[in-house]
Amino acid sequence: MPWDLRSVTMQTSPAPELDATAGITPDILDGGLADDLAAASLAIARRFHAGATMWCIAPKWEPHAHHMAVEFVHPVIVGKRALPALALTDPDIVAQARVSVRAGDIVIAVASADDPKVLDLMRRAPAWGALSVWIGSGARPPNGAADHVLWIDDANPLAPATGRFVLMYHLLWELTHVCFEHPGLLVEQPGDCTDEVCVTCSDEGRLAEVLLPPADSLGPALVRTAGGEEYIDVTLVAPVERDDLVLIHAGTALTRVGDQGW
């Protein structure tokens, strides 16, 4: 068996000639993705309308974070509103987002479903009061991993470099600006909440992130929630550390939210 030099450098053997249709997917939005993009765009427009900043994240593909930010902050169409959007690229992206994100903001990520930093960040977004949007391809994140999951069902690991993610955030930008032409729809309507128990509007099971653990075993902990900072009782879940996530109801932490989600 001859020594195969290719095995040293080539993990896969590329096809011999140019396949001019490779990576072209005209039906990419023909499933539910177009509806998901529409819903995300309206939610983003509403947040911007209320004063949000958009924080753009792509830990494995930083250029996508920068492209999203420049798209919104310096529009390609003269006369379109410049919207506050910034890329976050610190290696400790969760810490950078924690200090940057204010209640009402938007966090948008381009990342695979198994990116541990983005999973962590998306899990914390409700405690920070942020709208979360997650763009990716391949295996999907768990249900409820973000407010808006914009997913391309294509497992090709080269998808991030073929323009598909660029198409996704270009469309988000284009549709968001269409929403601005509908001022009557930029404020959430009472009828928009159709759940029997609406977690957004009630005090039911709000997520909180611990800012200051209790000074003594029976004391309260200072936490951050979508509604601001508050002292809560943590005796049911003690001990808690800084940055722990807990679910609170009526001023009391009922349970911890661990790395595995709820």
Place this chain on the structure above:
Amino acid sequence: MVSSENTGFLYPFIEAEERDSGSLLGDLAASARDKAHESSALQLSTLAACAHDVLAAGDQMADRFAAGGRLYAFGNGGSSTDAATFAALFAQPVSGRPLPALNLAADQAVVTALGNDVGFELVFSRQIIAHSSSKDIAVAFSTSGNSADLLTALREASRRGLLTIGFAGYTGGEMGEAKEVDYCFVVRSQSIHRIQESQALLGYQLWASTQRDLARRTASLQATRPGGTA
């Protein structure tokens, strides 16, 4: 640039009294699907028009890499991020052989020093002067094809013997005409967004072409070595 044609249907009500979002959401989804189709159609026609040059440029890029050359990618704004994605595709590919490729907008110290001291038009060409050798490759990403900083850098690169490659949109602009640009890939569209989406796929195909050529060379090198299959 987003065309303003055929979007009238998106604005059935502009009154502030509009309350039902259902109709808007349906229109947004339809618009998204239309734009995705438009993007794919442009990618297909662009690749068909550029296929020959993609193969030829890939072959020459493989020559340069095989000789120890390095790739410099650069652009402005969104195109600078597309240049960064392109450089990363070469340097850190998920498959294939990693190749030396740099994004010339990556270093804020260098970009701001040059922009402040010698002017923005020279931010890339000064780096080409400082870093490049005649074995290297310069790749500029533009949508207009008219950015002065990119054209200056491509001309400087050409003078120094680099292989020069440009990505442009519309009808190619000055980049499409410049004799100093060895290969100019023009995405014939008026929309900056659709141009960038096609450029990304062109860049991917250029990378794939380079990898195929390098793999062939590696295979033939193997065949001629003592104990090889030939």
